[in-house]
Amino acid sequence: MVAKKTTGAKEKVQKVQHIGLVKNDSYLEPYEEAIRGRHDHVLWKIAQLTQNGKMKLSDFANGYTYYGLHKTANGWVFREWAPHATKLYLVGDFNNWQETDQYEAKCIDELGNWELILPEESMHNGDFYKMHVYWDGGFGERIPAWANRVVQDAQSKIFSAQVWCVKPYEWKKKAFRPKKDPLLIYECHIGMSQDAEKVGSYTEFKENVLPRVIKDGYNCIQIMAIQEHPYYGSFGYHVSSFFAASSRFGTPEELKDLIDTAHQHGIAVIMDIVHSHAVKNEVEGLGNLAGDPNQYFYPGDRHEHPAWDSLCFDYGKDDVIHFLLSNCKYWLEEFHFDGFRFDGVTSMIYYSHGLGEDFNNYGDYFNGHQDDNAICYLTLANVLIHEINPYAITIAEEVSGMPGLAAKFSDGGYGFDYRMAMNIPDFWIKTIKEQKDENWKPSTIFYELKNRRSDERTISYCESHDQALVGDKTIIFRLVDADMYWHFKKGDENVVSSRGIALHKMIRLITLAELNGGYLNFMGNEFGHPEWIDFPREGNGWSHKYARRQWNLVDNHDLCYHYLGDFDHDMLQVIKSEKKFKDTKIQEIWHNDGDQVLAFTRGELLFVFNFSPTQSFTDYGLLVPQGSYSIILDTDAKVYGGNGLNDDTMLHQTIYDGVYVEQHKEWLKLYLPARTALVLKKN
Incomplete structure (x- = not known):
């Protein structure tokens, strides 16, 4: 696709710079405006949430350090976002599940954030608690949205939040990088x-x-x-x-x-x-x-x-x-x-x-x-x-x-x-x-x-x-x-x-x-x-x-x-065993739907499948890169509950064919029992 821009009597042809998704798939060109619109929407939202880059997105996502129940140097602080609440109490083991002035939270801003600050002795690790929330025309007993410990009572089957303030876990493996290949x-x-x-x-x-x-x-x-x-x-x-x-x-x-x-x-x-x-x-x-x-x-x-x-x-x-x-x-x-x-x-x-x-x-x-x-x-x-x-x-x-x-x-x-x-x-x-x-x-x-x-x-x-x-x-x-x-x-x-x-x-x-x-x-x-x-x-x-x-x-x-x-x-x-397996090209070698046979390579591995339920093949020929091949996995091996019809210790050498010499390919002849698969590795 090109866009033309007229300058005087001359016309300059400008190549359109497609977004990457469209570059990789030209069939998406008719929808590029929509794709860009979604992308720009995210960029706009990131700018909004990060105050135009004054902070990171990860700084915006720190809500769990603010809301919920936290132990502080001076005691406890509890916060909850409840914009329609008119009153909010914490009730639990620490106050016999009764609403008391000491455990009444205060609304601290016009956004509907509620806060309760308590001295250290006001609650203890393991105490169960909930919120009593009032609003115009209603009341509810609730578990705080940001609670990080919730437990079900074995007898009553009722769930409650639980005060959880134990010694921080000491990580033995502090840094870890996942393996992805594959x-x-x-x-x-x-x-x-x-x-x-x-x-x-x-x-x-x-x-x-x-x-x-x-x-x-x-x-x-x-x-x-x-x-x-x-x-x-x-x-x-x-x-x-x-x-x-x-x-x-x-x-x-x-x-x-x-x-x-x-x-x-x-x-x-x-x-x-x-x-x-x-x-x-x-x-x-x-x-x-x-x-x-x-x-x-x-x-x-x-x-x-x-x-x-x-x-x-x-x-x-x-x-x-x-x-x-x-x-x-x-x-x-x-x-x-x-x-x-x-x-x-x-x-x-x-x-x-x-x-x-x-x-x-x-x-x-x-x-x-x-x-x-x-x-x-x-x-x-x-x-x-x-x-x-x-x-x-x-x-x-x-x-x-x-x-x-x-x-x-x-x-x-x-x-x-x-x-x-x-x-x-x-x-x-x-x-x-x-x-x-x-x-x-x-x-x-x-x-x-x-x-x-x-x-x-x-x-x-x-x-x-x-x-x-x-x-x-x-x-x-x-x-x-x-x-x-x-x-x-x-x-x-x-x-x-x-x-x-x-x-x-x-x-x-x-x-x-x-x-x-x-x-x-x-x-x-x-x-x-x-x-x-x-x-x-x-x-x-x-x-x-x-x-x-x-x-x-x-x-x-x-x-x-x-x-x-x-x-x-x-x-x-x-x-x-094949390095960077997920990045190796899948190269079809052969398929024959009549025989129900399929073969393809990935790197040095050759995969051969015979899906036929009844037909076994002797000396089935596959044109592959010349060399020798060893069977490294056989679905029919006796150790996997198969019949063991192949000699998996045998070295399979390709057979010369002058027609394919310039392609460096030769014939590999294999015995393919019915309903089995082989994986061979080029030596």
């Missing part, structure tokens, strides 16, 4: 991480699960359900107290110790952060903190999420932006998290929350259905996070395919480091459900797994926690179903279980092999965990039977689960 994420949930039928703890995870993650070869754990939530079965996605680490798993110091221990072993720790919505509860949450249901949330039709039974933040309010940005900084600074996976990004950026909308062309991303306030907030969050920690990791869970989500802010993007490749698990589910094995097309698989924007990094995955929940099925359950209960003992395998074991390995290998940023596995899926996830609820008698991980299965070498677990470990080692 980023290998172990998605996990603290509470359901133990074999026992109970709620697991931070310490138990550190002692029992973290060593498994380290041994398996993952370099990052992504923890769900950290922010306090009143209903355990919400999986942590209906947050009530955004600054409180869930006490049902232990103390803040125990969470810090888990993170510190992970860092000492080279493991990054990111958390699922929920800024897309909040629980509707008024007593525990922000639903009606001080007489205004819209204090934190959009008014009118946009107030409630139509599908999630929750409340939607008003990203157009500076006070809400201050709350959420401060929340990001709090978890980074206070707990040393290495970043975040932002939940529900699609819901944030569309007025419709993405419900009932089709995203078929670029016009669907710039048609006025987008919430520019939310887009601005998400971009601000990324700017802030990387200002605080340039090595931080941010991941967007977004299903619409919004262009620029994981592009640099300077290029007109949102600034996320990665986006979840949510098309991949959908593709695998659809393939397994709808296609007979003999109809699987390697060309389609190859395309779908690498179908992404060239300028945006993604997190590839076969399945996350979503597929493991009641109402859905994990890949292993779709492949094997009830036969897992009867035919996963060594020697008792049948056709169904053998097929499932073979395809489980192949699906994970090809998904991992085609990544361009990172890879994610949900806790237990690496060894084919047999049970769905169902949290304690009235419908199951409040049972923890399905809200746990049965590590005893993978540890029992009389069962087949360890085959999958051992393969997962070795698969990761193979990928990590």
